[in-house]
Amino acid sequence: MELTRRDAVAALAAIAGGGATVAVSERVGENGDPREPELPDDERVQGALVAVAEVVYPGELSGVETFVTAFVGSRLSTEPHASGLRAAVATLDDLAERWHGDRVAELPPETRERLLGEVGADTAESDPDGTDAERVRYYVVNELLLALYTSPTGGELVGIENPQGHPGGVESYQRGPR
Amino acid sequence: MSTGATRETDRDRSPVTGVDVCVVGAGPAGALVADRLAGEHEVVVLDAGPRFDPADRLRRQERAIRPAYDRPDVWDGGGDRDAYSASGEWFYPLNHARVKGIGGSTLHWQGMVMRLHEDDFRSGSTRGVGPDWPIGYDDLRPYYAAAETELGVAGANDNPFGPPRDQPHPMPAFEPSYSDSLFAEACDELGIAMHSVPNARASESYEGRSACVGYGTCQPVCPSGAKYDATVHVERAEEQGVTVIDRAQVQRLEHGSDRVEAAVYATPDGEHRQSADVFVLACGGVETARLLLLSASEQYPDGLANTSGRVGSYFFDHLFAGVGGVLDEPTRQNHVGFLTSESHQFYDEADADVGPFKLEFFNYAGPSPVELALTGDDWGDDLLGRVRSAYGNHVAIGALVEQLPRPDSYVGLDPEQTDEHGNPVPDVHWTVGDRALATIERANERQREILETLGAEITWTVGPEDTGPAYHHMGTTRMGTDPEHSVVDPACRTHDLENCWIASSSVFPTGGATNPTLTIAALALRTADAVDAALTGDSF
Ligand SMILES: Cc1cc2nc3c(=O)[nH]c(=O)nc-3n(C[C@H](O)[C@H](O)[C@H](O)COP(=O)(O)OP(=O)(O)OC[C@H]3O[C@@H](n4cnc5c(N)ncnc54)[C@H](O)[C@@H]3O)c2cc1C
Ligand code: SF4
Numbered sequence: 001m002e003l004t005r006r007d008a009v010a011a012l013a014a015i016a017g018g019g020a021t022v023a024v025s026e027r028v029g030e031n032g033d034p035r036e037p038e039l040p041d042d043e044r045v046q047g048a049l050v051a052v053a054e055v056v057y058p059g060e061l062s063g064v065e066t067f068v069t070a071f072v073g074s075r076l077s078t079e080p081h082a083s084g085l086r087a088a089v090a091t092l093d094d095l096a097e098r099w100h101g102d103r104v105a106e107l108p109p110e111t112r113e114r115l116l117g118e119v120g121a122d123t124a125e126s127d128p129d130g131t132d133a134e135r136v137r138y139y140v141v142n143e144l145l146l147a148l149y150t151s152p153t154g155g156e157l158v159g160i161e162n163p164q165g166h167p168g169g170v171e172s173y174q175r176g177p178r
Numbered sequence: 179m180s181t182g183a184t185r186e187t188d189r190d191r192s193p194v195t196g197v198d199v200c201v202v203g204a205g206p207a208g209a210l211v212a213d214r215l216a217g218e219h220e221v222v223v224l225d226a227g228p229r230f231d232p233a234d235r236l237r238r239q240e241r242a243i244r245p246a247y248d249r250p251d252v253w254d255g256g257g258d259r260d261a262y263s264a265s266g267e268w269f270y271p272l273n274h275a276r277v278k279g280i281g282g283s284t285l286h287w288q289g290m291v292m293r294l295h296e297d298d299f300r301s302g303s304t305r306g307v308g309p310d311w312p313i314g315y316d317d318l319r320p321y322y323a324a325a326e327t328e329l330g331v332a333g334a335n336d337n338p339f340g341p342p343r344d345q346p347h348p349m350p351a352f353e354p355s356y357s358d359s360l361f362a363e364a365c366d367e368l369g370i371a372m373h374s375v376p377n378a379r380a381s382e383s384y385e386g387r388s389a390c391v392g393y394g395t396c397q398p399v400c401p402s403g404a405k406y407d408a409t410v411h412v413e414r415a416e417e418q419g420v421t422v423i424d425r426a427q428v429q430r431l432e433h434g435s436d437r438v439e440a441a442v443y444a445t446p447d448g449e450h451r452q453s454a455d456v457f458v459l460a461c462g463g464v465e466t467a468r469l470l471l472l473s474a475s476e477q478y479p480d481g482l483a484n485t486s487g488r489v490g491s492y493f494f495d496h497l498f499a500g501v502g503g504v505l506d507e508p509t510r511q512n513h514v515g516f517l518t519s520e521s522h523q524f525y526d527e528a529d530a531d532v533g534p535f536k537l538e539f540f541n542y543a544g545p546s547p548v549e550l551a552l553t554g555d556d557w558g559d560d561l562l563g564r565v566r567s568a569y570g571n572h573v574a575i576g577a578l579v580e581q582l583p584r585p586d587s588y589v590g591l592d593p594e595q596t597d598e599h600g601n602p603v604p605d606v607h608w609t610v611g612d613r614a615l616a617t618i619e620r621a622n623e624r625q626r627e628i629l630e631t632l633g634a635e636i637t638w639t640v641g642p643e644d645t646g647p648a649y650h651h652m653g654t655t656r657m658g659t660d661p662e663h664s665v666v667d668p669a670c671r672t673h674d675l676e677n678c679w680i681a682s683s684s685v686f687p688t689g690g691a692t693n694p695t696l697t698i699a700a701l702a703l704r705t706a707d708a709v710d711a712a713l714t715g716d717s718f
């Protein structure tokens with residue numbers, strides 16, 4: 001099944017800028033830069049999430065790169081969610097470099113999957129203020145799963161055209177199975 | 179965390195001079211009173227919680243979906259402001275059961291709104307238990323109609339067991355769901371009539387509100403504004419000149435022997451004192467009683483307006499009963515977050531031993547796929563396989579069950595624990611009683627019967643042992659004619675204080691088995707008329 005631009009737009013319409021968000025202006029520092037200098041830039045964050053999506057999304061999906069890039073691009077525009085996301089990617093890349101010699105986006109898929117397991121992101125609770133594993137679960141793994149399973153295509157994968165979080169109208173609940 | 183709510187000190191929260199009416203609480207009760215009196219009178223509304231930014235609703239929805247957040251987090255609940263005790267035999271999860279802020283608990287609510295049945299107003303006379311209300315269905319009937327228009331109710335006149343109506347609902351009912359059609363076959367076989375659910379939710383665009391677009395997270399947040407919440411009336415009141423002050427928790431009511439003089443309220447920039455000719459208390463069924471208890475004085479040592487000793491007494495809620503299972507076919511759940519069919523068939527069989535209850539046919543039985551996806555230890559194809567097998571064939575029937583008022587179920591003050599302002603926290607001492615438990619059993623029997631006829635494999639039951647509250651706080655400032663046994667009179671004015679009214683389900687003598695907010699709204703409109711009459715010297 002193919003993830004389309006419509007899915008990315010729908011996911012964005014549904015979940016916008018992030019769960020724990022205050023207006024950007026509240027977080028901007030005196031020099032006007034909301035970001036910590038060492039945090040990864042948009043492209044690196046998008047690349048890392050596309051790489052992780054290839055592990056956490058089902059194999060039958062196509063169009064993942066476009067979908068994730070568009071979705072993450074928008075999520076990076078709202079603070080403090082964006083900083084949390086950047087920081088979680090920084091953590092994940094740091095661990096990837098230490099344990100496997102390269103950033104997550106550069107690792108082969110099996111190593112990426114192993115890395116996520118080694119970090120503990122599969123069993124950790126998701127918590128935006130938690131441990132490394134909990135933040136990676138919240139900002140990386142669950143971020144991606146949230147985007148997918150609130151989108152029409154993600155919903156259809158599991159048999160629901162109008163998943164929770166997607167404003168898919170009031171017809172589908174009336175319809176029988178096709 | 180105060181996401182997108184007004185910041186601590188960015189507003190003028192000082193009192194207003196020349197005020198006719200001070201309303202305490204900006205949930206539906208307070209907002210409707212303020213809106214109805216606006217224009218004719220100078221009105222101020224004080225609310226303990228913040229003014230939430232409508233632009234943040236999608237982010238609040240994300241909190242509702244993501245497992246990292248609890249329900250109270252969605253609307254910034256909990257913490258010192260909302261500390262409470264629950265000393266009763268049954269634990270009461272108070273902060274799951276309310277929201278503090280402009281709009282009140284309707285920000286979080288489900289939005290099912292139906293009228294009480296006629297017999298609910300005379301439980302003692304017709305069912306042999308509990309008190310009668312001092313007013314009857316006919317007294318509220320025009321106010322019910324007005325409340326349906328105010329809240330924007332989508333409904334149909336198809337409930338053969340409901341009380342008489344004079345006019346249609348302002349919007350057509352939502353169409354039944356696919357799973358309703360499955361239930362209908364079983365119910366037909368059993369001779370059980372199903373009918374539509376009146377929803378305070380726009381089935382078409384209504385007075386500037388969007389029609390429902392199917393986000394499916396109605397409880398606890400509707401990002402589209404299709405679901406009614408009391409910000410509708412707060413905004414309308416403000417447009418007519420009402421002053422609404424957020425983060426203004428009333429600490430106590432200053433009073434003489436027969437009048438309230440001022441509401442003393444704490445804000446981020448200090449304590450203020452709002453005086454007014456009339457006060458309307460609309461803080462919900464727990465905090466209204468608490469505020470009166472906190473306002474004890476030499477004149478009223480047991481709490482303000484409490485000569486009867488009944489303030490806080492008789493706290494009751496509705497109880498949940500449910501049975502669920504799975505079919506061997508798709509049931510199409512979790513597309514929307516509201517219900518489209520119920521049955522009041524067994525409601526008026528109520529007597530002294532078994533109370534009224536109504537059956538609710540779920541449209542969101544079983545887990546929602548996205549919530550399943552966010553909570554496993556797996557990913558990729560394994561996760562997809564798990565979600566596919568867990569989602570898709572669930573069915574469930576809930577029930578709302580009446581609980582009677584009991585002297586051993588009450589809201590008091592816990593002297594051992596204080597809130598952020600040093601005031602004793604409310605103690606919700608909740609006791610359920612045998613009639614409610616017997617009613618739950620009866621509801622479970624009906625639910626099982628329907629599911630078995632449907633061919634479902636039953637996988638869970640919420641029965642008398644594990645029932646919980648429906649988050650409807652009633653009874654704590656009972657309405658009655660006798661000042662020795664009740665707190666407010668039939669016009670909802672306190673017996674003790676001539677300028678103090680209460681707009682809340684706290685005045686309900688009994689609760690029937692319908693969700694309370696339409697009755698709260700009808701009473702609020704009626705209370706506003708009583709206040710208006712008192713201010714203008716007209717009769718009510
Ligand atoms: C999860 C959930 C689902 C629900 N579903 C339904 C449903 O489907 N149908 C239905 O009919 N009802 C439902 N309800 C109940 C419904 O929300 C309430 O009946 C309704 O909101 C009560 O209105 P109110 O104005 O009396 O009180 P509230 O809405 O609770 O508002 C009270 C306001 O008073 C303020 N306040 C409290 N203390 C003070 C103080 N000392 N000073 C100043 N302000 C104060 C609070 O901040 C709050 O904003 C549900 C409730 C919950 C929690
Ligand atoms: S289903 Fe309708 S009412 Fe419920 S959250 Fe979505 S838009 Fe709002």
